Structure formats: C-alpha cells, structure tokens
Amino acid sequence: MRIGTVLGLSLLVASVVGASGALAADSKRQSPIASPSNAQPSLLSEFRIGFSAQDPWGPEGKDGSANLTGEILFAKPFTASDLFTSYFIPRPHIGGSANFDGRTSFAYAGLTWTFDLTPNLFVEGSLGGAIHNGDKNAFNASPHHQSLGCSPLFRESGSVGVRLSANWSVMATIEHLSNAGACAENRGLTNVGARVGYTF
Template sequence: MRVGTVIGMSLLVASMGATGVANASEVKRQPGSTASAQPSLLSEFRFGFSAQDPWGAEGRDGSANLTGEILFAKPFTPSDLFTSYFVPRPHIGGSLNFDGRTSFAYAGLSWTIDVTPSLFVEGSIGGAIHNGNRNPVYTPPDLQALGCSPLFRESGSVGVRLAANWSVVATVEHLSNAGACAENRGLTNIGARVGYSF
C-alpha cells in the first residue's frame, strides 16, 4: 500500500467519522434528549512531529514523521464533570514518514482527563492501516515486521494548555496486531504536537 493510498484512506475515514458524529449531534438535538448540545462538530486539531520507532529497525537512523490528528466533539456531554470524563471523543489522524518507512492512518476514541486547569492526561485506542512490511518471510533491514494491516493502535499523552485555545501535547503511540498475524514486533513512536481547540 502506497503513502498516497494511506492518505486517501485517511480522508475516507474522516468523512465517515464526520458523518457519524453529525448523525449523533442530530439525535441529541431531538426533543426530550437529556444531553447538552455541542457548539461544533470539531473539537480540536493537532499537528506536530514524532520519532519513528527509536528502539527498532525503522528508527536506527533517526527517522521522523509529520503527524496530524482531528478530534471530534463528544456525541453528548453529561452535566456532571466526573461522568463526562468517561465519554470519549472520536478521532482520526495520520503519520507520514519522511524516509519511506511505515506511514499510517488511524481512527479511534480518546479520553481526556484534567489533572489541573492547565495540565491534562489522555489515553486512546483504535485501529490503523499502514503501508509497512507485511511479509512474514522477509523483512527489509530498515522496516519493521508488522505482519498484517489493519493494526491496533494505542496511545498515551500528557498535555499543557498554554491559552484558551492552544495546547502542547507529548505522545507515545504503539501499533501492533496483538498476535493476530505471524509477526508482531509492532511500532512505537514518540512525539510532540501543538493543539488548537475550536
């Protein structure tokens, strides 16, 4: 799968995700709904860079990625702040490698918890499609043995809000097939992004 195909699939997932969230927003505006209305379909946009698998074959030469992510508004927001932490935001995103190594597009759900008014932590889970190595017999020396596509994707982040709309987020993400294929070394990237909230 080529990088262009990965990006195309990401746009397809984006349109599907936007449609799903839009439908959810229509439901919550119906009479008798107890959920509060969301002011916008989009919640946040993030962009930045990441180091490609620093502990693996793809990161031996310091390979890097351009990353981007869109977080959509929660489908509903409970009035209780604690309960609202359990309602995730849908997200889509992508990672484009500069050196011809594994690039991928992903979608999933993110949970964000405020530690202080300016500090927050976040966890996410979902799936990803990629253009990396899937051959269980031969793996090029500069690629990781990923086994198959799609893969599971999990990430953990720590963020700081710099202003009302701006934040900086440090993220560790991991992609693997959870033993569903012959190879399962996985791919772990670390990076930082700037976020803008709508």
C-alpha cells in the same frame, strides 16, 4: 531527519505557541472536554499537528527517522450532566503519520479520553485501529522496516499536555501499533513525539 532535529523543531513550535498564548489575556482557560451550556454545538473539537521520532528502539529508527503527524478530534457524541462523568465519554478521532524516509506511514481512527489534572495540565489515552503501508512479512522485510504481520493493526497512545490558553495546547505523545497476536508475526511499532493542539 535525526531525532535531535525532531525534538528541536518540536521545542521551537512549543516556544512560538507559548509566546502567543502568553500575549492572549485569557485568564479563564477551559478544558475542551467540557463545553459551556450556552455554547453552540460543533462537529469538530480539536486539531493537532506535530512531529515524532519513528520507532527509536526498533529497526525503523535505528538510523534516525521522523514523521509529520496530524489528528482531528470530533466533539463528544453526547454530554453528561456532571464533569466527572464527562471524563469517561470519549471524543472520536482520525489521524495520520507520514514518514520522511520511506518507512512505515499509517492512518488511524479511534476514541480519545482526556482527564484534567489541573486547569492547565491534562493526560489522555486513546484506543483504535490503523492501516499502514509497511512490511507485513518478516521474510521480505527490508533492513529499515519492521515486519508488522498484517493490516489493519491496533493503535494505542498516551499523552501528557499543557494548555497555554483557551485554544492552544502542547503535548508529548507516545503511540504503539501492534497486531496483538492476531497475525503470524507479533511485532509492533512505537513512535514518540510532540504536538501542538488548537481547540475550536
């Protein structure tokens, strides 16, 4: 699947979700990082699904390759008395990226910090680890695989998102996996894509 197809699918998903959000007469849009004081506690915070282009600047993406991505964010382990402090309390997450062309797929877990720029616009960063099924050694790596050195790896990601309603959001995400020099091979894998999120 080509990168153009991935971007087209992402825009289609965003348009459909945007239309449904516009029909919902919800003038009070609330960030998932702050819960009302009278809300019942919940284990789950948000579910996300989307597509990403596989390593577009590296060997795994030079012919165009795409992934289906999914992520679950859990509620914060504790709450703060003020909104500013609550920004620094992360949400735990688990997720995965499945490649359509037999290239590197991976599962990951870590922590996510979300910061509101406006009531509808937010940025976030995450940090954690990932396990993968890709090549680890440069000597036996296939032409369309990045030699990643070892497993597990470190995973970092950054997103910019827009809340369409109290429940729905869309975001652009870039993620990077690397061993940070912990293995003989210090190579990384970078994916870029778009996701739709549903807040519980």
